[in-house]
Amino acid sequence: MTQKMNTEARREQIAGAALKLLAERGSEGFNIADLAQSVGLVPSAIYRHFEGREDVLDAALSVFRDKVYGLVEAARREAGNPLIALELLLTRHARLIESGGAVPHIMASMSAPEGHAARRAKTERIFRGYVARVEALVREGQERGQIRSDIDPTAAALLFAGMIQPAALLRHAEGERFDITAHAAQVWDLFRRAVARD
Amino acid sequence: MTQKMNTEARREQIAGAALKLLAERGSEGFNIADLAQSVGLVPSAIYRHFEGREDVLDAALSVFRDKVYGLVEAARREAGNPLIALELLLTRHARLIESGGAVPHIMASMSAPEGHAARRAKTERIFRGYVARVEALVREGQERGQIRSDIDPTAAALLFAGMIQPAALLRHAEGERFDITAHAAQVWDLFRRAVARD
DNA sequence: TTATGATGTGAATATGGATTCACATGGAGG
DNA sequence: CCTCCATGTGAATCCATATTCACATCATAA
Numbered sequence: 001m002t003q004k005m006n007t008e009a010r011r012e013q014i015a016g017a018a019l020k021l022l023a024e025r026g027s028e029g030f031n032i033a034d035l036a037q038s039v040g041l042v043p044s045a046i047y048r049h050f051e052g053r054e055d056v057l058d059a060a061l062s063v064f065r066d067k068v069y070g071l072v073e074a075a076r077r078e079a080g081n082p083l084i085a086l087e088l089l090l091t092r093h094a095r096l097i098e099s100g101g102a103v104p105h106i107m108a109s110m111s112a113p114e115g116h117a118a119r120r121a122k123t124e125r126i127f128r129g130y131v132a133r134v135e136a137l138v139r140e141g142q143e144r145g146q147i148r149s150d151i152d153p154t155a156a157a158l159l160f161a162g163m164i165q166p167a168a169l170l171r172h173a174e175g176e177r178f179d180i181t182a183h184a185a186q187v188w189d190l191f192r193r194a195v196a197r198d
Numbered sequence: 199m200t201q202k203m204n205t206e207a208r209r210e211q212i213a214g215a216a217l218k219l220l221a222e223r224g225s226e227g228f229n230i231a232d233l234a235q236s237v238g239l240v241p242s243a244i245y246r247h248f249e250g251r252e253d254v255l256d257a258a259l260s261v262f263r264d265k266v267y268g269l270v271e272a273a274r275r276e277a278g279n280p281l282i283a284l285e286l287l288l289t290r291h292a293r294l295i296e297s298g299g300a301v302p303h304i305m306a307s308m309s310a311p312e313g314h315a316a317r318r319a320k321t322e323r324i325f326r327g328y329v330a331r332v333e334a335l336v337r338e339g340q341e342r343g344q345i346r347s348d349i350d351p352t353a354a355a356l357l358f359a360g361m362i363q364p365a366a367l368l369r370h371a372e373g374e375r376f377d378i379t380a381h382a383a384q385v386w387d388l389f390r391r392a393v394a395r396d
Numbered sequence: 397t398t399a400t401g402a403t404g405t406g407a408a409t410a411t412g413g414a415t416t417c418a419c420a421t422g423g424a425g426g
Numbered sequence: 427c428c429t430c431c432a433t434g435t436g437a438a439t440c441c442a443t444a445t446t447c448a449c450a451t452c453a454t455a456a
Contacts, residue, residue: 001420001421001422001433001434001435002433002434002435003422004421004422004423004432004433004434005433006432006433007432007433010433027226028225028226031412031413031414032413032414032415033412033413033414041433041434041435042434042435042436043413043414043415043435044415044416044417044434044435044436044437045433045434045435047414047415047416048432048433048434049433052414052415053413053414053415107367124367124370124371125371127364127367127368127371128368128371128372131364131368151388152384154381155381155384155385155388156388158364158365158368158381158385159360159361159364159385159388159389161364162357162360162361162362162363162364162365163357163360164360165360165363165364166325166329166356166357166359166360166363167356167360169305169322169325170325170326170329170356172322173322173323173325173326174326183352183353183356186350186353187353187356187357190349190353190354190357190392190393191357191392193391193392194388194389194391194392195388199403199404199405199450199451199452200403200404200405201404201452202402202403202404202451202452202453203403204402204403204453205402205403208403229442229443229444230443230444230445231442231443231444239403239404239405240404240405240406241443241444241445242404242405242406242407242445242446242447243403243404243405245444245445245446246402246403246404247403250444250445251443251444251445
């Protein structure tokens with residue numbers, strides 16, 4: 001029998017594994033059997049730790065949220081100023097996608113109008129939170145005079161949020177041939193030119 | 199009994215209805231029963247015109263492709279120059295989203311790594327085709343001197359493609375409160391500043 | 397007008413996946 | 427060292443959908 005673990009540790013392990021599967025296959029392709037297998041359990045065992053499928057997805061979303069918000073905060077902390085923070089953030093998103101983290105896929109897949117209303121609502125909340133954080137960076141950039149002040153921070157934040165999304169799609173389609181990191185650098189130039197003061 | 203139709207007309211009708219459902223609910227929520235109902239048929243009747251679910255989705259994708267490509271071509275045709283064409287295209291995307299056309303959702307939902315490989319491949323092909331068309335507009339803009347020539351057309355096209363996507367998400371989350379058209383105008387300003395020659 | 401094949405129907409059937417349940421077992425506290 | 431409960435297991439069961447099938451009916455063309 002698989003080693004027993006206390007439920008808290010198991011929950012985390014399972015939620016993490018679920019997020020990984022979600023990134024690989026989207027919510028449609030996500031199923032309990034594969035999830036169980038990926039943590040070395042039998043399907044029914046999942047129900048010792050979660051109410052059901054939706055509960056698992058909810059937990060995975062929480063992990064996702066912490067990861068993404070953490071990315072923003074780390075970028076802000078490590079960069080000397082908001083503009084650099086944004087650039088750093090973009091780079092890291094790119095790297096994440098490259099390594100299979102598939103952030104955009106998760107957002108898209110989970111927020112699609114299909115699933116449980118609660119799940120969708122949570123995804124949207126997460127997205128709004130993300131945008132709000134980027135927006136805060138933009139505002140700070142404006143206060144410091146790095147970013148033009150006639151720009152609507154929300155618009156800029158949404159533009160930023162959209163920068164890697166299509167690239168992730170292409171990356172998926174073209175595989176290794178498409179260099180996301182290089183692409184990120186190029187769109188960053190564009191973004192910078194759009195928002196930077198002079 | 200529901201009025202009989204020859205299969206070609208029925209196929210088109212069904213494919214169109216399928217696309218609409220897809221836009222509303224994503225591929226996960228899409229099912230034959232609802233599709234049949236939406237065209238006033240009984241589920242089994244669908245199989246008179248399609249091999250099965252995947253075949254329906256494939257047909258819906260074709261409709262989608264024609265619609266989207268048509269949008270690009272119409273914009274190019276109606277606008278005097280490539281830059282205006284891009285602006286027009288953006289505006290129309292916004293309007294489409296506003297009226298429930300949910301382009302980004304369809305792309306995301308259909309291309310998610312979940313489904314049938316063939317379906318995914320087709321979605322990606324469609325996306326690449328779209329990007330290629332936008333890219334062509336960018337190149338033309340460069341030739342005419344409207345767009346800076348040191349810009350990578352692919353990067354610009356992908357940036358463009360990503361401009362409305364996040365907005366669609368927000369729109370979904372915040373409902374009517376979020377004005378996509380206004381947002382489109384603002385990101386357009388940003389995009390223009392990023393790519394336009396001086 | 398009628399015969400015929402294409403379309404539509406409702407009732408099975410098939411299938412995949414989630415969920416439940418009775419039972420097994422290991423590990424932490426006594 | 428024992429006990430007992432949380433955790434793990436495998437075999438049902440349930441359920442939602444896709445799909446099939448035998449039968450009904452309409453459209454049309456000779």
